[in-house]
Amino acid sequence: MLAIYVHDIDPIITTIAGVHLWWYGLGYALGFWQLHRFVRRHRAALGLDERDAFALSLIVIAGVLIGGRASAIAFDEWHFYRNHWSFAPRYWLGGMATHGLLAGAAAGVALFSFAWRRSFLRLADVLVIPGAFLMGVGRIGNFIDGIIVGGLTDAWWGVKFPYAGGARHPVVLYDGLKNLLLVPYLMHVRATNATPGATAARFVFWYAFLRFFLDLFRDYPTHRLALGTGQTLNIVMAILGAVLLARSRLRRLGRLEHSEVAPDALPVEPRAPLGWQRALLAAILLFCLAIPSHWTQNVPRQYESRHPGLRHSWLYPDIDTAPPAPLSSAVVAQRCSGLTGHPRRLDATHGWRPVNASHDTRGFQLVNMPLGFSFHAQTCSV
Numbered sequence: 617m618l619a620i621y622v623h624d625i626d627p628i629i630t631t632i633a634g635v636h637l638w639w640y641g642l643g644y645a646l647g648f649w650q651l652h653r654f655v656r657r658h659r660a661a662l663g664l665d666e667r668d669a670f671a672l673s674l675i676v677i678a679g680v681l682i683g684g685r686a687s688a689i690a691f692d693e694w695h696f697y698r699n700h701w702s703f704a705p706r707y708w709l710g711g712m713a714t715h716g717l718l719a720g721a722a723a724g725v726a727l728f729s730f731a732w733r734r735s736f737l738r739l740a741d742v743l744v745i746p747g748a749f750l751m752g753v754g755r756i757g758n759f760i761d762g763i764i765v766g767g768l769t770d771a772w773w774g775v776k777f778p779y780a781g782g783a784r785h786p787v788v789l790y791d792g793l794k795n796l797l798l799v800p801y802l803m804h805v806r807a808t809n810a811t812p813g814a815t816a817a818r819f820v821f822w823y824a825f826l827r828f829f830l831d832l833f834r835d836y837p838t839h840r841l842a843l844g845t846g847q848t849l850n851i852v853m854a855i856l857g858a859v860l861l862a863r864s865r866l867r868r869l870g871r872l873e874h875s876e877v878a879p880d881a882l883p884v885e886p887r888a889p890l891g892w893q894r895a896l897l898a899a900i901l902l903f904c905l906a907i908p909s910h911w912t913q914n915v916p917r918q919y920e921s922r923h924p925g926l927r928h929s930w931l932y933p934d935i936d937t938a939p940p941a942p943l944s945s946a947v948v949a950q951r952c953s954g955l956t957g958h959p960r961r962l963d964a965t966h967g968w969r970p971v972n973a974s975h976d977t978r979g980f981q982l983v984n985m986p987l988g989f990s991f992h993a994q995t996c997s998v
Contacts, residue, residue, distance in 0.1 A: 620783045622776045625760050627908065628923045634931060635708065636915070641907035643757030647750025648677050648901060654746040662742060667887040668732060674893065676724040676743060677900055680750075683720015687713035692845060693912055696937045703912070708931060710909035714751070715849040718823075721747060737874065740816035741806055748798040748819060755792025761909045762922075764788050766833040778922060785833040794826050811868040813860065821857025824850045912937045 629637045652673040655662075659669040688711040689697045689704060697704060725743060729736040758764050765777045766785025774783030798819065806815045828850040836844030843851075866872035908915060914935050916926035928934045 620772075620774050620776055623759075623762050623778055624922065625762070626923050627761055627919055629905070634929060635906055636908065636926075636932075637905040638757075638908045639760040640757035640909055641905040643754040644750070644904035644907060645901045647746070647753050648673075648680075648904065650749050651676065651743070651746035652897065655742070658742050662734060662739060664732075664734075665886040666889050667893070670889040670893040670897065671732070672728050672739070674897060674900075675728045676721055677897075679720035679722075679724025679727070680717045681707070681712075681720070681900075681904075683723060684712035684714070684717040687716020687719065688910070688912075691716075693937065696912060696935075700935075703935075707903070708906040708908065709912050709915065709935075710907065711912040712907065712910050714754075714910075715846065715853065717751075718747075718853075735812060735874075737813035737816065741813065742815075744816050744819035745799060745802045745806065748795050748802060748823070751823070752792045752795035752799070755788045755795060758788040758910060759786060759792070763909055763911060765835050766790075767835050769833075780835070784835070787830060787834045790830045790833065791827055794830060795823070798822060809868070811864055812874045813867065814864045817857060817860035817864045819857075821854060821861055824853035824857055828854060 625639075627638055627640065629639060629642065631637065652670075655664075655673050656666070656669045659665065662672075664672065685704070685707065692713055693711060703709065721743070722740070725739050726736055728734065729739055762778045764787065765775075765780045766787035768782045769785050770783065771785075773786065775786045776782070777784055801822075802815050802819055805818055809815070828847060831844060831847055831850060834844060834846075836846065863872060867874055908919075912935075913919070914937065915932040916928050917934070920926045926932075
């Protein structure tokens, strides 16, 4: 029988001038680089020259970074950022939300479509393919980070994560494999179905629909409407994808017109990218390496056990990003009554396990409360 894998991967690649470079951030850098290469390779089909291809890549990448950050702040970590606005641009502390990445990418495509007078649907049909690759390698980065875990399992492929008790479903690897398998499927759709929006519609639907079921294995630290935070967004995205699929079908049957945007006249001679475009793209790819995690972290406290020698600094301050505990002190005291020893957390089996080091380790943390609660992970002191 195979032994349970014990996750003890160092999340830091190296440190340069006090700035840590992370495997998680490398996922973004590789995904963005592949996106840019894919756009350049297919620029002729989109009516773009090299300079336009660079512009499209930069705008979409900016949309991804801004959207992912804004979504994390607004939906997942508002409890922290509402009192710490100065931390919003500090990507090197972490904090990126998956659904926000997708919304930001769509906004970037829409902006480029409007400014360069290109078809939004045709642009989206191309970009969802490297987008699926980005989401796939990003999940590998999540796995190395070790923060997102699944529920308890006795399966041989279970993983003992650094901050969770027991063997857990490696749910981010499930999702990453799903995203990578979408790449050849979407390439096949684009090669066999020329209907504008057909490829993009299938990405939106299948990404969210399949992720909903995979996320049933996930141990969400925050909830909305009695579901894991991401699950509500998965449902909304799947419904949107179904609508887009229906519209794509009607468009293919000729029952719905697609109004093509008449592009501006293309340059007589293809234009090479500008020097500042090359420099900016390189700078963004390097900057991505500094992003440590999907959640804003007290970096030295969170990762010191896996990368000894980490110290607080002006770049990596001593902060507390733990979600607040909305339960009354009486309820918390009752649930924590009789508990002693090291900080622990109630898991899905109603047993206590060690608290995630990113939260307040002075007490206990309650998660996986019954359906009907809308809460962040709870802490209590004894």
